[in-house]
Amino acid sequence: xxxxxxxxxxxxxxxxxxxxxxxxxxxxxxxxxxxxxxxxxxxxxxxxxxxxxxxxxxxxxxxxxxxxxxxxxxxxxxxxxxxxxxxxxxxxxxxxxxxxxxxxxxxxxxxxxxxxxxxxxxxxxxxxxxxxxxxxxxxxxxxxxxxxxxxxxxxxxxxxxxxxxxxxxxxxxxxxxxxxxxxxxxxxxxxxxxxxxxxxxxxxxxxxxxxxxxxxxxxxxxxxxxxxxxxxxxxxxxxxxxxxxxxxxxxxxxxxxxxxxxxxxxxxxxxxxxxxxxxxxxxxxxxx
Amino acid sequence: xxxxxxxxxxxxxxxxxxxxxxxxxxxxxxxxxxxxxxxxxxxxxxxxxxxxxxxxxxxxxxxxxxxxxxxxxxxxxxxxxxxxxxxxxxxxxxxxxxxxxxxxxxxxxxxxxxxxxxxxxxxxxxxxxxxxxxxxxxxxxxxxxxxxxxxxxxxxxxxxxxxxxxxxxxxxxxxxxxxxxxxxxxxxxxxxxxxxxxxxxxxxxxxxxxxxxxxxxxxxxxxxxxxxxxxxxxxxxxxxxxxxxxxxxxxxxxxxxxxxxxxxxxxxxxxxxxxxxxxxxxxxxxx
Numbered sequence: 001x002x003x004x005x006x007x008x009x010x011x012x013x014x015x016x017x018x019x020x021x022x023x024x025x026x027x028x029x030x031x032x033x034x035x036x037x038x039x040x041x042x043x044x045x046x047x048x049x050x051x052x053x054x055x056x057x058x059x060x061x062x063x064x065x066x067x068x069x070x071x072x073x074x075x076x077x078x079x080x081x082x083x084x085x086x087x088x089x090x091x092x093x094x095x096x097x098x099x100x101x102x103x104x105x106x107x108x109x110x111x112x113x114x115x116x117x118x119x120x121x122x123x124x125x126x127x128x129x130x131x132x133x134x135x136x137x138x139x140x141x142x143x144x145x146x147x148x149x150x151x152x153x154x155x156x157x158x159x160x161x162x163x164x165x166x167x168x169x170x171x172x173x174x175x176x177x178x179x180x181x182x183x184x185x186x187x188x189x190x191x192x193x194x195x196x197x198x199x200x201x202x203x204x205x206x207x208x209x210x211x212x213x214x215x216x217x218x219x220x221x222x223x224x225x226x227x228x229x230x231x232x233x234x235x236x237x238x239x240x241x242x243x244x245x246x247x248x249x250x251x252x253x254x255x256x257x258x259x260x261x262x263x264x265x266x267x268x269x270x271x272x273x274x275x276x277x278x279x280x281x282x283x284x285x286x287x288x
Numbered sequence: 289x290x291x292x293x294x295x296x297x298x299x300x301x302x303x304x305x306x307x308x309x310x311x312x313x314x315x316x317x318x319x320x321x322x323x324x325x326x327x328x329x330x331x332x333x334x335x336x337x338x339x340x341x342x343x344x345x346x347x348x349x350x351x352x353x354x355x356x357x358x359x360x361x362x363x364x365x366x367x368x369x370x371x372x373x374x375x376x377x378x379x380x381x382x383x384x385x386x387x388x389x390x391x392x393x394x395x396x397x398x399x400x401x402x403x404x405x406x407x408x409x410x411x412x413x414x415x416x417x418x419x420x421x422x423x424x425x426x427x428x429x430x431x432x433x434x435x436x437x438x439x440x441x442x443x444x445x446x447x448x449x450x451x452x453x454x455x456x457x458x459x460x461x462x463x464x465x466x467x468x469x470x471x472x473x474x475x476x477x478x479x480x481x482x483x484x485x486x487x488x489x490x491x492x493x494x495x496x497x498x499x500x501x502x503x504x505x506x507x508x509x510x511x512x513x514x515x516x517x518x519x520x521x522x523x524x525x526x527x528x529x530x531x532x533x534x535x536x537x538x539x540x541x542x543x544x545x546x547x548x549x550x551x552x553x554x555x556x557x558x559x560x561x562x563x564x565x566x567x568x569x570x571x572x573x574x575x
Contacts, residue, residue, distance in 0.1 A: 080572035083513070084504050088489040137569045144566070166457075166479045168489060171503040172515050175479040176568045178458060179465045182437050183562045206479075208430035209418075209458040214438060228430035228458070229420030237420050247425060257428050 058110035058125035071114030076142040092169040109142025117272030128162040136167030140177030147184035156194040165205020178210040194278040218258040220249035303525040312500040318474040323528035327369035333535035344393035353391030366402035369412030386419035389432035408446040418459030440465035446549030473522040478505040
């Protein structure tokens with residue numbers, strides 16, 4: 001039972017960890033420009049009064065998603081470290097070390113198992129703060145682990161995506177995570193288990209072009225950038241300015257790529273409604 | 289005459305020597321050489337009874353990713369591949385081999401057709417990547433690529449893929465999740481172009497040579513990493529010096545692989561294909 005690394009204590013302790021809160025006391029809302037006291041954001045699920053959804057890490061996300069913020073953390077597999085001996089301005093191993101120190105996590109993926117309005121689920125969170133959430137071998141194995149755990153225990157899988165794309169420091173090994181994670185999605189399907197994707201800001205590149213677009217249901221947080229090629233790359237290609245809101249969650253909803261834009265506050269209820277139907281569960285507690 | 293032969297021989301051995309030592313950046317140039325055989329030439333040289341098939345049945349056709357039905361030395365195949373074009377006009381017509389979502393949706397359609405009639409799929413990869421355009425994004429480029437990867441991995445028929453030139457990123461892997469991935473000796477296959485990697489990680493596009501080296505994009509490197517299965521030897525001095533010979537060699541090896549894979553049952557094929565992709569990277573942990 002070594003994957004049962006820790007049983008998190010109930011309640012708020014888990015939510016107010018220092019690692020996820022920014023260092024500055026006041027934060028400027030990117031949407032309205034108003035200054036928001038950072039301590040206030042903790043009580044607002046890191047959504048500014050104007051409705052801007054701040055990027056959040058796995059501890060906050062898992063805490064917000066599960067009943068009473070309680071969950072079991074499942075350890076992600078170890079992978080070969082720096083197989084290409086990659087070095088640009090900095091060595092890849094040094095970048096990894098810095099990202100680990102900054103986030104306190106092993107890599108970009110964190111797995112939690114707990115209940116969402118009483119429905120037991122596996123939740124995988126991709127952390128943009130860890131080297132841009134990039135899809136390297138560790139993230140790929142993390143995804144596969146979460147899906148396998150779900151299959152083994154007959155549980156649904158909910159994935160919160162956030163990534164700049166591939167981890168270039170792992171070259172084609174990173175590229176191979178696109179088919180590898182897709183195989184994990186296929187296993188979920190074969191086991192008749194729901195796979196719900198929640199696209200968070202930003203979800204781009206090879207992540208969007210694999211498991212993020214293969215969900216049974218696609219939800220997205222308001223304002224999230226979701227794309228294959230980023231806006232800057234496209235502007236460079238077509239040499240024109242892109243319209244406001246291009247590739248944002250609301251735009252993708254309009255274009256038919258996602259089912260629903262859901263605010264952070266409403267996410268738990270939306271997820272539990274979907275899971276109650278798909279899992280044919282009547283365990284769901286009335287939250288109204 | 290004898291003198292000419294001697295000179296030719298000397299030139300060949302010099303060329304062989306030079307090409308045996310070329311690095312990843314030089315290989316990138318060879319892989320992109322305008323005279324390197326492209327999909328249309330492989331198709332012309334290898335596929336009889338060929339009927340090109342168009343359209344994704346949803347929105348449109350894509351000239352960067354072509355495909356159709358034909359026979360390779362008597363065996364029915366669904367063939368598809370990126371086409372870059374060979375001169376300015378045809379390059380524009382084929383969008384420089386960079387497919388839009390319609391291309392990947394057409395690929396899925398062709399794979400479904402292959403499945404319905406139990407015909408093997410043969411794909412040729414030669415692209416800098418999927419097209420980063422406004423329309424492509426609006427019509428779901430990411431979803432189209434994801435579905436193509438998904439289809440390839442669950443395909444009930446033999447699937448063989450040849451990395452013929454440039455294997456660029458998601459746009460390449462979309463049609464390369466094959467039972468057997470073969471790569472030409474001087475082709476490259478990578479997560480991002482060396483130029484793109486250099487401009488992001490080095491913040492300097494001119495460092496492409498360093499990026500090409502660091503990313504391990506050559507056939508021998510990828511064979512060592514377990515990402516490709518077979519290296520196809522090129523004629524002396526590269527495929528562009530003797531396209532006819534190159535096309536013949538590819539045909540010989542493709543037919544051999546198709547015959548081997550055709551002896552396997554659909555279940556065994558799918559299981560082995562998935563196991564192969566899942567194994568990538570795992571063996572590196574024990575080293």
